Amino acid sequence: MNDKIIIKPDTIFLEDLLNDIANGAYKIPIFQREFVWKTSQMLELFDSILKGYPIGSLLFWNTTGYKTKDQIGPYKINKENRETIYVLDGFQRISTLFGALMNPQEFSTVNENELKDFLIYFDIRENKFIYIRNKKDKNIFSSPLYQIYDNRELFNLLRELDKENIPEIEKNQYIDNARNLHNILHKYKLPYVEIKGGDIKSAVEIFSRVNSTGTEISEDFMLSALSYNEKTGFFLNESITEFLNTLNVYNFDNLKRDTVLDCISTATGKIYYYVKIEELLKKQDLESLTQNVYIHIKKAVMFLYKNLCVIDIRLLPYPAQLIFISEYFRINPNPTSQELQLLKNWFWITTYSNYFTIYSISQHRTAYEIFCQFAKGENNDGIYRVNDDMEFTTAKYPSKLNFTGVRPKALQLFYLKSILGNSEPQDMEGIKEIFISSKKDRTPGNIILRLSSEFDQSPEKKTLANFINNSQPDVLEKHFIKEEMVILYNQGKIDDFVSQRDEYLKCKESKFVESLNIKYVD
Numbered sequence: 001m002n003d004k005i006i007i008k009p010d011t012i013f014l015e016d017l018l019n020d021i022a023n024g025a026y027k028i029p030i031f032q033r034e035f036v037w038k039t040s041q042m043l044e045l046f047d048s049i050l051k052g053y054p055i056g057s058l059l060f061w062n063t064t065g066y067k068t069k070d071q072i073g074p075y076k077i078n079k080e081n082r083e084t085i086y087v088l089d090g091f092q093r094i095s096t097l098f099g100a101l102m103n104p105q106e107f108s109t110v111n112e113n114e115l116k117d118f119l120i121y122f123d124i125r126e127n128k129f130i131y132i133r134n135k136k137d138k139n140i141f142s143s144p145l146y147q148i149y150d151n152r153e154l155f156n157l158l159r160e161l162d163k164e165n166i167p168e169i170e171k172n173q174y175i176d177n178a179r180n181l182h183n184i185l186h187k188y189k190l191p192y193v194e195i196k197g198g199d200i201k202s203a204v205e206i207f208s209r210v211n212s213t214g215t216e217i218s219e220d221f222m223l224s225a226l227s228y229n230e231k232t233g234f235f236l237n238e239s240i241t242e243f244l245n246t247l248n249v250y251n252f253d254n255l256k257r258d259t260v261l262d263c264i265s266t267a268t269g270k271i272y273y274y275v276k277i278e279e280l281l282k283k284q285d286l287e288s289l290t291q292n293v294y295i296h297i298k299k300a301v302m303f304l305y306k307n308l309c310v311i312d313i314r315l316l317p318y319p320a321q322l323i324f325i326s327e328y329f330r331i332n333p334n335p336t337s338q339e340l341q342l343l344k345n346w347f348w349i350t351t352y353s354n355y356f357t358i359y360s361i362s363q364h365r366t367a368y369e370i371f372c373q374f375a376k377g378e379n380n381d382g383i384y385r386v387n388d389d390m391e392f393t394t395a396k397y398p399s400k401l402n403f404t405g406v407r408p409k410a411l412q413l414f415y416l417k418s419i420l421g422n423s424e425p426q427d428m429e430g431i432k433e434i435f436i437s438s439k440k441d442r443t444p445g446n447i448i449l450r451l452s453s454e455f456d457q458s459p460e461k462k463t464l465a466n467f468i469n470n471s472q473p474d475v476l477e478k479h480f481i482k483e484e485m486v487i488l489y490n491q492g493k494i495d496d497f498v499s500q501r502d503e504y505l506k507c508k509e510s511k512f513v514e515s516l517n518i519k520y521v522d
Helices: 014-022 039-050 091-101 112-118 145-149 151-162 168-187 200-210 219-226 236-245 257-266 277-282 286-307 319-331 337-352 361-375 406-420 452-457 464-470 473-478 483-490 494-514
Strands: 006-013 026-029 058-062 085-089 120-123 128-131 142-144 189-196 431-435 447-451
Touching (some): 014 168, 085 091, 142 145, 145 151, 145 168, 189 200, 236 257, 406 447, 464 483
Parallel strands (some): 026 085
16 A cells, blocks of 8 residues: 555535536546447436436545546547546446536537437427437427536527427426426536545455446456556556457457456466466566467467358357467467367367366366367377266257357357368358248258358359259258258258258268267267
């Protein structure tokens, strides 16, 4: 602890808070997460204020020395203040209030693209908050909130409303609704807790205990706060965001941030289950460690994408597979083609054998240690077996194709393997589904998977009939369609077609799975 901590609870008028923010008194630390609220959450916030409900306490930190964001809501704050107070909890609410209530004309720098996201309207007839997507829906009775909040704007609004040819009773009611909201906003008080003194670790600890939403800080946010480096400007959460953006060419940009963090933890030489945040913080080279791990993760993603048909993060059976393969490339940066083939076998075995679900956490540690030996060339296949005669079996053949279970993902990967053969998928490859009968029927035999590139290159084969009747036999074989099935299709015997294709798909998959020495269960 650097100095004594003083914690002071208090209240502040919303009007004073917004003015202080505009004058640079309150700042958003750069390690704060981005604005993520949906329109529905913003509308709910204002509805609570209108009804006099509490909207939660804010948490401020009165200290110095941290870089801050220069934008709150759609507005860039250029003013500086002698005393800076950081917003630790309440950023989403403050951004909503500031972005919706402040007049755009008062700011020299406005992000026009984001401004529309904060244009919350108040319907003075219905006395409720709305979000207007189409300009044609705007009228004199629906005003942006900043026009209700701003004294001059409200005066002009009421003057224009007075000119409207509507019954006097209704007009007076509408005017009262607008004035009532104006008064509520200006008299609304917000509770807050201000921390004075202390270091970032103590501030984060207090935040995690008293934050109003009751949710924990994400691990990468906490690490970013605790590992903040003034000299290099390194922030882990921003670094992860930038890295994930580089994976979009492989459709892996939606990789979970926690998985990236697990890769970083495991790169310390212990499986992530056993690495605490405190251990990562002790590392003086966290930034260089992270940058090196990004290299290993990218190699792993490329390997999965190009060699194992995982052309979308949704098809990855287990996050642990990516973590392990990332470790493989850390330990063995330049594997031979033979070693890569063994790694492919490891992937298929762990995919079909329920490998990461049948073992306990302590057994996962043993599995990781054996895998590391495998990466060093000291183990034949990298597979952990409790005993020498242990037999792996598959889960039951899936009744539906989707992205929610390991077994359906395994079948889709096998299907894509059949389509691609030894070829590599194009960048940003996608999957198109063609249903043989009803789209409600997601049984494997009823769905033909097409690569987006293949689909686009042969527009004449986009329809099911053209594809089945005009494709070469070898192409149809890759999609598990035999000549006798084509005959059934043309005879209108669709149910028989689907049934036979499903059985043929099982037959082909079972041969592949049994070649991995795994018992096939249908």
